Amino acid sequence: MARTPGSNRGTGSAGMLTRVAVASAACLLALSSCSGDDPEDSTPTDDEVALHLELAYGADDLDGDARIEVETEVGDVLSRYVSGAFLGDYPRQDFIGSFEDFTPRAARSATTHIEVLTGTGFDDASSVRASSLSARLSLFAPPEGVVAATAAVDFRFEVTQDGTTSTATLQGRLMLVRERGAWSVFGYDVALDDGGTVEGAVS
Numbered sequence: 001m002a003r004t005p006g007s008n009r010g011t012g013s014a015g016m017l018t019r020v021a022v023a024s025a026a027c028l029l030a031l032s033s034c035s036g037d038d039p040e041d042s043t044p045t046d047d048e049v050a051l052h053l054e055l056a057y058g059a060d061d062l063d064g065d066a067r068i069e070v071e072t073e074v075g076d077v078l079s080r081y082v083s084g085a086f087l088g089d090y091p092r093q094d095f096i097g098s099f100e101d102f103t104p105r106a107a108r109s110a111t112t113h114i115e116v117l118t119g120t121g122f123d124d125a126s127s128v129r130a131s132s133l134s135a136r137l138s139l140f141a142p143p144e145g146v147v148a149a150t151a152a153v154d155f156r157f158e159v160t161q162d163g164t165t166s167t168a169t170l171q172g173r174l175m176l177v178r179e180r181g182a183w184s185v186f187g188y189d190v191a192l193d194d195g196g197t198v199e200g201a202v203s
Contacts (some may be wrong), residue, residue: 049130051079058139077101077183085118090125102185116192125161132156149176168194
């Protein structure tokens with residue numbers, strides 16, 4: 001059941017944020033550690049806010065060009081997702097397109113969790129704007145190059161409804177793989193919180 005901003009969405013027991021998870025255990029183990037690195041900004045996904053990227057782990061052996069390439073390509077995937085999934089004027093019905101950079105299997109799964117992964121539940125909103133978009137990247141980079149990444153995301157939105165603006169957040173991890181020269185989201189473990197008192201979980 002879709003709920004308007006001011007509630008968490010999903011089903012399950014109280015005490016949990018609305019949560020969905022689909023992941024590859026092997027890649028999660030490979031990408032779980034984090035360490036500091038210099039942040040980078042990607043192409044803005046909204047008129048006012050750019051996606052802020054930080055290479056947190058796995059980039060020590062990459063040269064400057066390789067780092068820029070990874071940041072640009074992964075940043076573009078994340079930017080397209082968040083823009084298509086949440087941002088813009090409402091009402092809107094075109095949320096499925098936000099999964100275009102998901103693998104076929106992940107995209108099929110995402111459609112069953114669409115109220116968590118997109119703004120489709122903001123059915124009474126007039127607009128959703130980004131207030132902060134950040135991601136910390138952990139890379140899996142064997143000698144042959146970077147082949148996978150985990151993006152720890154913290155996306156914050158301003159949801160306008162009936163002249164009132166509230167805050168919604170999407171936090172968690174998006175797992176990406178590089179195949180045939182292109183990056184795709186193959187898994188996710190995220191929670192959507194729009195500031196309400198109803199809590200639930202779905203997996």
